[in-house]
Amino acid sequence: MKTPYFSLEEVALISLCGALVFLLRVMVKVPLHIPGHSGIFWVIPVMAGSGIIRKPGAGTCIGIISGILVAFFGMDTLPLFDILKYCALGMSIDLLMVVFAYPTGGVAAGFVIGAAGNVVKMIVDYLVLTFFGMPAVFIALGIGVSAISHIIFGGIGGIIAVQILSRLRHGGLIHSEPY
């Protein structure tokens, strides 16, 4: 019998991480009013789950599950397209975790992965808004500041995520080559 790509434990972890992204979206409200500030929280479960499972596709699945949950509960203004945003976040983090060989330490790698994931989500968000009629010039008027804040907050989330993975590795809960 063909072995499933993800084991039962890995599927459970993917589901939990996807649900955690949704919970953080719902329950953690930080009134900073800075675009992308909530990326700190969303990036952590995706990177942590991807880093624990250490298989391509884990981050993407986490993104899809969180997108489905957010869409199902109608959290945003264009619910069905939330799946695209969170899937993009998951896919980009998935890809970069492979490129950086699933880092379990190292601030810089975590920053780059988290920042890139948050920025990709921002870009997909703006593309969806443009598709639905928002004039592109209106998006362009704020995209610079928005991109910088998405990078900063996504990067901070990435740093936290690799620190979590580092602690897990030191605790023997995950096995990996140290960075």
Added chain:
Amino acid sequence: MDQKQRVIIGLIVVIAIAGAALGIQVFAANQVAPQAPLEENVPLNISVNATSFIYGPQDWKPGLPPLPLVPATIPGAGNFSVLFVDLNATPKGVAGTLPVIRPVAVDYRFSGLSGMAAFHVYGYSPGAHGERILGWTNRVDGDGSTGYYVTGTGTPGGTGLSAKTLAMPNGSVIVYNNPAALYASGFKKEGGGLNAIHITTDPGTPEGQVTVTGEQAGRFYVTATGNQPLDSVILLVAVNQTQDDRFALSLAAHPVTGESGA
């Protein structure tokens, strides 16, 4: 390629993305000329038809969170098609500490209206690049709710209206009589912006009320009860049935003096 080289390349890419985005923002800011408001001395006098409703179908209007188009006391209204019109006039609220209610009168005339039409208002102020930021609207439900609803007896249209979904909550809207300008929903605080602008049938009652009428022609007033620096107001017009070719709505608006207040 070792990990250090990947990190350096990754950081360079991230910095390049940030730089490109800033460059786009600066370029866009230089391209958007300051947008002068419609000349206030020219009273509004327009007519719209069934194809003018470009948004919907939806049962909400822009706000944070989105607000219903009809109050709970009018059940079963369903979805609406929506359009926006710039009234090209500003209701005044206070001057210093003195209340000075100078409403904007809106005269409407329907022909061939099918179903229900809803009128709501938005106040806007200028943004940093000349865009118009919608920050105030009339409350629809609960204490202080206002609105003007007209029921018609016309024949529904046979074909569906083409419409596009309004992007929310900070999306932009296209205004019928000023399509080139940028109007954007700018509600920042949840539940905010609902107590300063109203619709009333009596200028002596600036806080307004909810009015449901079968009169196909009439007048209502848009009032401001605060000292917010409104640039102007736009009117949201919504109909809950497809209108046929006989449908027409004429709108005229002008500031009113001497009808109320100091």
